[in-house]
Amino acid sequence: MSDFTSNFWSVFVAGVTIVGILACLALLWISGKTKAMTAADNTTGHVWDGDLREMNNPLPRWWVGLFIITCLFGFAYLFLYPGLGTYAGSLKWSQAGQFDREVARGNEQVAPIYAAFAGKRTEDLAKDPQAMAIGDRLFLNNCAQCHGSDARGSRGFPNLTDAQWNWGGAPDAILESISKGRTGIMAPMGAAVGTSDDVRNVANYVLSLSSSPHDSVRANLGRAKFVACAACHGQDGKGNQALGAPNLTTGIFTHGPGVESHIVNMINNGKTGVMPAWDGKFSPDQLKVLAAYVWGKGGGVAAAAPAPAADAASVAVENGVVKFYFATGKADIAGGAGQALADIVAGVQAGKKAVVSGFVDSSGNAAQNEELAKQRALAVRDQLKALGVAEDRIELQKPGNIDAGADAQARRVEVSLV
Ligand code: HEC
Ligand code: HEC
Structure with a gap:
């Protein structure tokens, strides 16, 4: 498909291509007809270094033959394949079509491998060396730039190998984090907490929740102000996986070290963390393998037991x-x-x-x-x-x-x- 609004350039390119080939043939024909001025001894009269003379022999036949074949090949090629502006070629070949065929062939080849995974639970898949080798490759190519090649994360990107899960470590929760993506929003809370001293006090209270080094006088003063945080992080600071609000009692901080300045910074500036969605890029089978890979990295939590219906045996x-x-x-x-x-x-x-x-x-x-x-x-x-x-x-x-x-x-x- 042409990206231009009119087909002028298409016609122009096609014209230049065809005229170019015809001109080559014409040149050959003309130079075959034209007789150069020849001296009696079949030289052109050009002489270098005293006795190096230019002969006026006709082009070798084999060369002329090859030249004509090349031109014919050019015409045949341009007829069969796209090459003349927007003309698609009689074979209707396209790069996109070729790519799609190769992808389809690739999928066909791997289908039996994924079929073997189909009925498996995440927990079992995480023990399957073949599935984990695939998971490793998918992870290194798509996730490692943010979560690190060992999945241990870095500043701002959660460690996926520990027991701290903002959104849940059960197989379904991990699968959903990967396929649908996650956006964790902590609004700037400074104003809601009060003065900058209040903010420092709450920060010390937060640190006290995980027994991180803190000022216990400030922590005590900050306790009451934590109500502003409880809506998301819970009364006890243990977080809320429905909101992606982290557990603040573990001493694991993704966005900075467990020190007052970091917590104060979080409270004053807030933070929005975005985990991209992958369901458009991977097949459901691949997503499941990735979830099992992450689950098996060490932090995976057992699937929640299906809660029995409210009041039935x-x-x-x-x-x-x-x-x-x-x-x-x-x-x-x-x-x-x-x-x-x-x-x-x-x-x-x-x-x-x-x-x-x-x-x-x-x-x-x-x-x-x-x-x-x-x-x-x-x-x-x-x-x-x-x-x-x-x-x-x-x-x-x-x-x-x-x-x-x-x-x-x-x-x-x-x-x-x-
Ligand atoms: C562009 C960077 C980026 C890439 C690439 C990325 N992630 Fe994430 N991921 C994040 C961020 C940021 C979060 C935290 C989101 C939040 O604020 O809660 C996250 C969160 C997660 C979580 C939830 C963790 C929890 O504590 O509940 C899982 C699971 C996860 N990512 C897995 C993956 C996998 C698997 C891939 C590869 C397919 C991947 N991520 C690729 C940035 C990324
Ligand atoms: C609207 C819900 C919400 C409220 C209210 C809230 N938070 Fe958060 N908080 C979050 C979310 C979500 C994150 C994770 C942000 C991310 O990683 O994308 C977070 C992250 C944090 C972190 C960073 C943890 C880390 O891993 O580095 C700290 C510290 C924190 N909150 C403290 C507080 C304090 C203190 C308050 C009260 C003043 C508070 N939060 C109020 C939702 C909230």
Whole structure:
């Protein structure tokens, strides 16, 4: 396609090209016809150094032949391929088309490799040497300029190998950081905090959260002012991954050293960090490999257990521990628990003991809760007995832990094999 508004230049270039070739042929023809002035001895009369004379021989035939073939080749080429202005050539070849074909061929070649990764969980992919070799190359070519070739980051660019995650270190969170990009915005907060002394005090309070060197008098004075920060960094300063607000209690600072001047600077000037989005550049398979690569760098966090539906019984297996969740006030085992129960039975048959312990949520009467926990543990025990597990292979633990936190998570019985 021409980038010009009229096709003048296209016609001009095509014209110059064709006229150029025709002119070459004409030159050959004319010089073949024209007789140079020749002396009787077939020399041109030019003499150098006394007896070096220029002969007037015709062009060698083989040379003329090659010259004509070259011109014909030129015409044929210009007919088949693009070369005359915007004329596309009869073969319709284009660089872009060639590139697309090569990319398609390349993708076809790697498809079987990625197909082998398709069903794998991020955690398993991170242990697959072939996937990690690909991840390493993708990372070095696309991410290392910001995050460093060892992924340890640098000033302003987060270290991806530690346990500090602004946006989350679970497989899904990392995948989302990479594919959709992230923008972390910390607004300038100086005015909201107060005087420059107030800012210094808050800065020292922030440093105290991670037991970094700080002035404890200032830290105490700054504590109250931290409310301005709590909306994002949390009351306890542990951050908020939904906003990309870092945990300030770890002593890991991306934007500068853990000293007062840096924190004061952050408070006064704020900071916007941008992680570009990559979903346009990489295929979903490649993004998954990259996420596994980053996850496996050391900081990866296990995928969050799917939270059981608010008030329904369910079963989950985590780290080899089977967790039976119960509905509020109920001791009925979830339907669909068959596989988990079968696994326990198999474990016991292999010589292990099933340790059953109950947990309850924090709501309501404590004595009733304890009774309920017992009922639930007994329900699980009875279920196991019904499946043929001998009673002496089952150990009931006192329902000690009254879990704080998410109630649906707390209403459970755990069975572990020991
Ligand atoms: C232009 C620089 C740049 C490039 C290139 C880049 N990143 Fe980032 N990345 C950042 C910045 C800056 C952040 C922090 C964003 C913020 O302020 O929260 C970030 C954040 C992240 C996070 C989230 C970290 C956390 O704490 O939650 C992950 C994961 C990540 N990058 C992975 C990658 C991968 C994988 C690549 C290569 C495909 C990549 N990045 C390429 C600049 C970059
Ligand atoms: C609107 C939400 C928000 C508020 C309010 C906020 N922050 Fe932040 N803060 C962030 C985000 C997001 C980042 C990460 C910026 C980035 O890396 O892109 C950050 C980064 C920081 C950092 C840098 C950490 C590092 O890794 O170097 C410090 C220190 C900090 N905040 C302290 C404070 C203090 C003190 C206050 C209160 C005066 C405060 N923030 C208020 C969102 C907030």
